[in-house]
Amino acid sequence: MPHAIFWNLQTNSIPRVVIIGGGFAGMNAAKLLGGLPVQVTLVDRRNFHLFQPLLYQVASGGLSPGDIAAPLRDILSRFPNVRTLMAEVTGFDPANGRILLHDQSDLLYDTLILAAGAENFYFGNPQWQQFAPGLKTIEDATEIRSRILSAFEKAELETDPEVRRSWLRFVVVGAGPTGVELAGAIGEIARDTLRHDFRAIRPAEAQILLLEGAKHTLPQFKEDLSDKAERALIKLGVRVRTGVMVTTIDAAGVSLITDAGSAERIEARTVIWAAGVRASGLGKKLADAVGAETDRGGRIKVSGDLSIPGHPEIFVLGDLAWFEKDGAALPGLCPVAMQQGWYAARVIKLRLQGKAVPPFHYVNKGIMATIGRASAVADLGFIRFGGVFAWLAWLFIHLMYLVGFRSRFVVAIQWGFQYLTFNRGARLITGKDEPS
Amino acid sequence: MPHAIFWNLQTNSIPRVVIIGGGFAGMNAAKLLGGLPVQVTLVDRRNFHLFQPLLYQVASGGLSPGDIAAPLRDILSRFPNVRTLMAEVTGFDPANGRILLHDQSDLLYDTLILAAGAENFYFGNPQWQQFAPGLKTIEDATEIRSRILSAFEKAELETDPEVRRSWLRFVVVGAGPTGVELAGAIGEIARDTLRHDFRAIRPAEAQILLLEGAKHTLPQFKEDLSDKAERALIKLGVRVRTGVMVTTIDAAGVSLITDAGSAERIEARTVIWAAGVRASGLGKKLADAVGAETDRGGRIKVSGDLSIPGHPEIFVLGDLAWFEKDGAALPGLCPVAMQQGWYAARVIKLRLQGKAVPPFHYVNKGIMATIGRASAVADLGFIRFGGVFAWLAWLFIHLMYLVGFRSRFVVAIQWGFQYLTFNRGARLITGKDEPS
Numbered sequence: 020m021p022h023a024i025f026w027n028l029q030t031n032s033i034p035r036v037v038i039i040g041g042g043f044a045g046m047n048a049a050k051l052l053g054g055l056p057v058q059v060t061l062v063d064r065r066n067f068h069l070f071q072p073l074l075y076q077v078a079s080g081g082l083s084p085g086d087i088a089a090p091l092r093d094i095l096s097r098f099p100n101v102r103t104l105m106a107e108v109t110g111f112d113p114a115n116g117r118i119l120l121h122d123q124s125d126l127l128y129d130t131l132i133l134a135a136g137a138e139n140f141y142f143g144n145p146q147w148q149q150f151a152p153g154l155k156t157i158e159d160a161t162e163i164r165s166r167i168l169s170a171f172e173k174a175e176l177e178t179d180p181e182v183r184r185s186w187l188r189f190v191v192v193g194a195g196p197t198g199v200e201l202a203g204a205i206g207e208i209a210r211d212t213l214r215h216d217f218r219a220i221r222p223a224e225a226q227i228l229l230l231e232g233a234k235h236t237l238p239q240f241k242e243d244l245s246d247k248a249e250r251a252l253i254k255l256g257v258r259v260r261t262g263v264m265v266t267t268i269d270a271a272g273v274s275l276i277t278d279a280g281s282a283e284r285i286e287a288r289t290v291i292w293a294a295g296v297r298a299s300g301l302g303k304k305l306a307d308a309v310g311a312e313t314d315r316g317g318r319i320k321v322s323g324d325l326s327i328p329g330h331p332e333i334f335v336l337g338d339l340a341w342f343e344k345d346g347a348a349l350p351g352l353c354p355v356a357m358q359q360g361w362y363a364a365r366v367i368k369l370r371l372q373g374k375a376v377p378p379f380h381y382v383n384k385g386i387m388a389t390i391g392r393a394s395a396v397a398d399l400g401f402i403r404f405g406g407v408f409a410w411l412a413w414l415f416i417h418l419m420y421l422v423g424f425r426s427r428f429v430v431a432i433q434w435g436f437q438y439l440t441f442n443r444g445a446r447l448i449t450g451k452d453e454p455s
Numbered sequence: 456m457p458h459a460i461f462w463n464l465q466t467n468s469i470p471r472v473v474i475i476g477g478g479f480a481g482m483n484a485a486k487l488l489g490g491l492p493v494q495v496t497l498v499d500r501r502n503f504h505l506f507q508p509l510l511y512q513v514a515s516g517g518l519s520p521g522d523i524a525a526p527l528r529d530i531l532s533r534f535p536n537v538r539t540l541m542a543e544v545t546g547f548d549p550a551n552g553r554i555l556l557h558d559q560s561d562l563l564y565d566t567l568i569l570a571a572g573a574e575n576f577y578f579g580n581p582q583w584q585q586f587a588p589g590l591k592t593i594e595d596a597t598e599i600r601s602r603i604l605s606a607f608e609k610a611e612l613e614t615d616p617e618v619r620r621s622w623l624r625f626v627v628v629g630a631g632p633t634g635v636e637l638a639g640a641i642g643e644i645a646r647d648t649l650r651h652d653f654r655a656i657r658p659a660e661a662q663i664l665l666l667e668g669a670k671h672t673l674p675q676f677k678e679d680l681s682d683k684a685e686r687a688l689i690k691l692g693v694r695v696r697t698g699v700m701v702t703t704i705d706a707a708g709v710s711l712i713t714d715a716g717s718a719e720r721i722e723a724r725t726v727i728w729a730a731g732v733r734a735s736g737l738g739k740k741l742a743d744a745v746g747a748e749t750d751r752g753g754r755i756k757v758s759g760d761l762s763i764p765g766h767p768e769i770f771v772l773g774d775l776a777w778f779e780k781d782g783a784a785l786p787g788l789c790p791v792a793m794q795q796g797w798y799a800a801r802v803i804k805l806r807l808q809g810k811a812v813p814p815f816h817y818v819n820k821g822i823m824a825t826i827g828r829a830s831a832v833a834d835l836g837f838i839r840f841g842g843v844f845a846w847l848a849w850l851f852i853h854l855m856y857l858v859g860f861r862s863r864f865v866v867a868i869q870w871g872f873q874y875l876t877f878n879r880g881a882r883l884i885t886g887k888d889e890p891s
């Protein structure tokens with residue numbers, strides 16, 4: 020087996036930290052480790068950090084992939100002790116402090132940080148994926164964008180009124196923040212963006228259905244905000260159906276069963292999955308290798324310092340970590356991942372100095388979801404509010420956390436144009452050469 | 456066969472114009488026909504107009520696809536007599552004034568404009584395409600971008616020095632404007648953009664080879680400008696080899712033969728094709744259907760008014776047209792396509808008014824090519840110049856012709872950032888989930 024990779028800093032006396040995953044947790048850990056007396060290797064399958072909270076804006080044609088993704092190398096280039104490798108992790112060898120890569124090479128670590136995030140999960144129905152893409156990657160987003168825009172194109176070409184209606188019916192499964200954001204964006208595309216663009220169809224006649232298994236839209240939020248969000252969605256032409264379970268998804272639509280037990284069929288050519296994610300498969304691989312406990316979602320149970328019990332040298336962060344607080348696991352949110360990334364870097368620093376480490380404490384800054392133009396809901400703990408102020412707060416926070424000054428500036432301009440003109444700048448159907 | 460498409464303007468008394476292709480020729484014809492007493496249908500396989508002169512900037516990570524592509528529907532939405540169909544044309548039935556679409560429907564026309572452009576051509580070696588993508592579509596551009604960036608990633612991971620060198624060797628085949636622009640951009644990526652990003656390799660050690668069969672770089676230009684361009688390329692680390700013919704392209708590199716007859720092999724993992732295009736296959740289909748004459752490149756010979764001899768109702772424009780001027784065919788350039796689009800619309804207008812039509816006259820505004828940062832060459836006929844002034848002229852002209860105020864603004868900002876920081880905002884490796 021060829022050994023690791025040449026690196027000009029390679030000496031055996033400097034502790035080696037390997038970080039798997041360049042998301043909010045891994046990237047922030049790497050940034051804080053930059054400048055410390057450690058050798059850091061960040062491994063990611065992709066060459067960029069993705070600002071996932073704005074991924075739905077790529078899926079709805081408002082932003083380009085390049086606006087919300089920044090090359091990891093670029094972000095980390097100013098730290099000479101941090102290197103980035105685009106590679107796929109294929110296995111763990113904790114006994115030898117080693118991870119295995121796709122090209123049969125390996126990497127040695129003194130400290131390992133696993134922060135590989137989550138992936139779409141179809142509750143045991145992987146065959147639904149082809150009919151109802153989820154929204155986790157840039158490719159997911161451009162695929163969903165193509166499907167939404169193509170549906171209007173197909174409707175314009177279609178002469179059978181029944182089929183045409185099914186092209187103009189959009190189903191979003193799952194009314195968490197992503198589902199609400201997507202459904203709201205499709206509503207705006209149909210009512211505003213495409214208003215004057217077609218001759219045979221009226222895009223505003225599109226039906227947008229948002230399906231949710233729980234009793235309320237945005238089940239993570241308090242009921243008053245759920246109600247506010249639901250009213251805002253209705254204004255955008257989105258019909259919200261709570262208390263329904265999807266039983267089948269196929270090329271022609273969705274079958275569901277209501278709380279009352281009645282079955283229904285919805286003919287819709289465009290279905291988007293926003294109902295569930297689970298921990299990356301690397302979680303299970305690592306848990307098996309070290310004998311760690313995982314929950315139903317595949318998350319690894321971590322101690323108070325975010326390391327695996329019995330393995331203080333292995334941290335698990337972000338969507339992959341099962342960290343209990345007040346009897347419940349912390350949710351898979353950006354602020355959680357960011358704070359955990361910072362914390363893990365701090366633990367490594369304090370350990371180098373031989374100092375004691377206080378346990379991880381999550382500072383809950385609140386949760387927000389945007390619904391559409393000048394409409395959002397926010398629960399900051401001490402205050403709950405909706406409407407235009409929540410939306411402005413959402414805009415501000417997301418711009419501030421966007422990586423890189425250029426991205427921030429370009430996104431602000433795109434949003435400004437979008438607000439003023441109702442137009443969306445990146446309405447491209449890409450990925451295939453044929454319209455058929 | 457189901458008949459065409461419902462359209463709220465459909466009456467039989469208004470002449471029907473069908474335009475195939477939403478490039479510079481077709482889109483400009485459609486815009487000028489907007490508002491005239493004709494029903495216009497623009498058919499394109501894609502939903503957007505692509506600003507091809509800046510495609511190489513997407514391929515080199517400077518711009519996002521959304522920056523240089525604008526939805527055709529959006530551009531044409533203000534003309535109620537113009538509709539857009541995303542469809543693939545599969546055949547022609549000129550006897551009945553009919554074109555056939557991919558979904559078995561058809562479209563009737565009184566006047567047909569074929570402006571379907573050109574496609575990559577490998578001189579009878581289609582198997583080269585997989586190893587050396589050309590640059591005609593958005594997908595081509597993101598594929599080339601992924602290959603260029605991945606090559607540096609693979610080099611960083613590679614331990615065999617010989618293989619690593621072949622990952623850091625880039626070959627661009629064809630030293631026309633596209634080849635020169637691409638080679639120059641790769642030079643800048645290697646020397647400036649990625650300068651601090653790697654730990655095991657020095658990106659500036661990348662070798663960039665620009666191969667050309669003719670005696671000079673930019674053979675379309677006068678020799679003094681060719682020399683200027685060549686000197687500018689050398690400064691960017693590009694090695695130009697003229698008078699060489701590629702004989703094989705495979706996954707590991709390129710074989711060539713020199714003018715002097717000696718054979719050579721270049722080991723390079725990244726090869727880009729910029730050596731040839733030919734007319735879209737629709738040209739041959741139409742030529743066969745009406746019995747028109749075509750040249751070796753598949754272009755259809757047109758009369759002085761750009762219609763097919765014997766078929767005044769069928770115009771052929773842009774890269775598909777073989778229009779002789781001073782014994783040579785007009786080249787496949789944007790200004791030619793634009794002027795032909797405007798002209799064809801004017802012919803249709805004058806014919807409606809029963810007026811005589813003067814033959815098409817191409818106003819040569821000159822040719823330009825950009826090499827890199829602050830470096831370009833321009834031949835405006837009455838003056839030839841290179842350097843920073845040519846570059847500024849190039850920037851200005853390309854920004855002015857970019858469709859849509861938003862695009863222009865965002866591109867100007869991206870260029871500003873790129874100029875100041877040497878950074879490129881859209882360095883994403885997309886299109887696949889695995890690095891291997």
